[in-house]
Amino acid sequence: RISSTKELLINAEKGGYAVGAFNVYNLEGVEAVVAAAEEEQSPAILQIHPSALKQGGIPLVACCIAAAEQASVPITVHFDHGSSKQELVQVLELGFDSVMVDGSHLPFKENISYTQYISFLAHSKDMLVEAELGRLSGTEDDLTVEDYEARLTDVNQAQEFIDKTGIDALAVCIGNVHGKYPASGPNLRLDLLKDLHALSLKKGVFLVLHGASGLPEELIKGCIEHGVRKFNVNTEVRKAYMESLSSPKKDLVHVMASAIEAMKAVVAEKMHLFGSAGKA
Numbered sequence: 588r589i590s591s592t593k594e595l596l597i598n599a600e601k602g603g604y605a606v607g608a609f610n611v612y613n614l615e616g617v618e619a620v621v622a623a624a625e626e627e628q629s630p631a632i633l634q635i636h637p638s639a640l641k642q643g644g645i646p647l648v649a650c651c652i653a654a655a656e657q658a659s660v661p662i663t664v665h666f667d668h669g670s671s672k673q674e675l676v677q678v679l680e681l682g683f684d685s686v687m688v689d690g691s692h693l694p695f696k697e698n699i700s701y702t703q704y705i706s707f708l709a710h711s712k713d714m715l716v717e718a719e720l721g722r723l724s725g726t727e728d729d730l731t732v733e734d735y736e737a738r739l740t741d742v743n744q745a746q747e748f749i750d751k752t753g754i755d756a757l758a759v760c761i762g763n764v765h766g767k768y769p770a771s772g773p774n775l776r777l778d779l780l781k782d783l784h785a786l787s788l789k790k791g792v793f794l795v796l797h798g799a800s801g802l803p804e805e806l807i808k809g810c811i812e813h814g815v816r817k818f819n820v821n822t823e824v825r826k827a828y829m830e831s832l833s834s835p836k837k838d839l840v841h842v843m844a845s846a847i848e849a850m851k852a853v854v855a856e857k858m859h860l861f862g863s864a865g866k867a
C-alpha cells in the first residue's frame with residue numbers, strides 16, 4: 588500500500604528494527620519481495636540499481652510502483668547508487684519515493700556539492716535522500732590496514748556532510764562490503780558505528796548499511812542496536828535466483844515460479860533478522 592520511505596524509517600526508528608531494501612531486476616524479483624512482505628507482514632523497500640534500470644527501463648520502475656500500490660503492506664520504491672548527476676536528474680522524474688546519491692567515488696568536497704545539488708532537487712519532489720560517505724570495498728579488493736581505515740566513514744566529516752547536504756539518511760562504511768565477505772568473515776567496526784549513531788540521533792538522520800548479504804545474525808543485531816534502520820540486500824537474493832535455475836524444470840512458468848520461491852525464502856529470512864516481520 589502507499590507509504591513513504593521516510594515513514595518506514597521513522598517507524599523502524601520508533602520500533603528499534605530495520606527495513607530491508609532488496610534489489611530487484613525483473614518481475615520475479617518484485618513478486619518475491621512483495622510476497623515475502625505480505626506473508627511476513629513486513630514493510631519493505633524495492634530498490635533499483637542503475638544497471639537494473641538500464642536493463643529494465645521504465646517498465647521495471649512502473650512494475651515496482653504498481654506492485655507497491657497493490658500490496659497489502661507498506662512498500663516503497665527506491666533508486667540505488669545514483670552516481671551520475673545526469674542520470675539522477677532524469678531518474679527524479681520517474682516516480683521513485685527515495686533516492687541514493689552516491690558520490691562516494693568523489694573527493695569529499697565534490698561529494699558534498701554533488702549530494703547538495705541532488706538533495707535540493709529531490710527534496711522539492713518530497714523524496715527521501717540517502718547519501719554515502721566513505722567508500723565501500725568489494726571482496727576482491729585486497730586492502731592493507733591503512734587502505735581499510737582510509738575508506739571508513741569519518742565522524743567529523745559526516746557531521747559536515749550532513750550539515751551541508753541536508754540528507755535524510757547516511758550510508759556508512761564501517762567495513763561492510765558489497766558481495767561476499769572474505770573467508771575470514773566480516774570485519775565491522777561497531778565502535779565506529781556507535782559514534783555515527785550518536786551523530787545521527789543528534790542530526791535526525793537515519794543510518795543505512797549497504798552490503799548486508801553475508802552478515803551473520805549477531806552482526807545484524809549489533810548494527811540495529813547501533814542505529815541501522817535500512818539494510819541493502821542484493822547478492823544473496825540473486826544467488827538464490829541463479830541456483831533455482833540449475834534444477835530441471837518442466838516449462839517456463841515452472842522456472843519463474845521456482846525462482847520466485849527461492850528469492851522469497853531469502854527475503855523472508857532477512858525480514859525476520861532485521862526485526863521488520865510483523866511490523867506492517
Ligand code: G3H
Nearest residue numbers: 787788791792793794814
Ligand atoms: O529521526 C531520525 C532518527 O534520529 C534516525 O536516527 O536511525 O540513526 O537512530 P537513527
Ligand code: 13P
Nearest residue numbers: 766797798800819821822
Ligand atoms: P549485497 O550485494 O552485499 O547484499 O549489497 C547490496 C547493496 O548494498 C545494494 O546497494
Ligand code: ZN
Nearest residue numbers: 765797798819
Ligand atoms: Zn550498495
Ligand code: NA
Nearest residue numbers: 764766798800
Ligand atoms: Na555483502
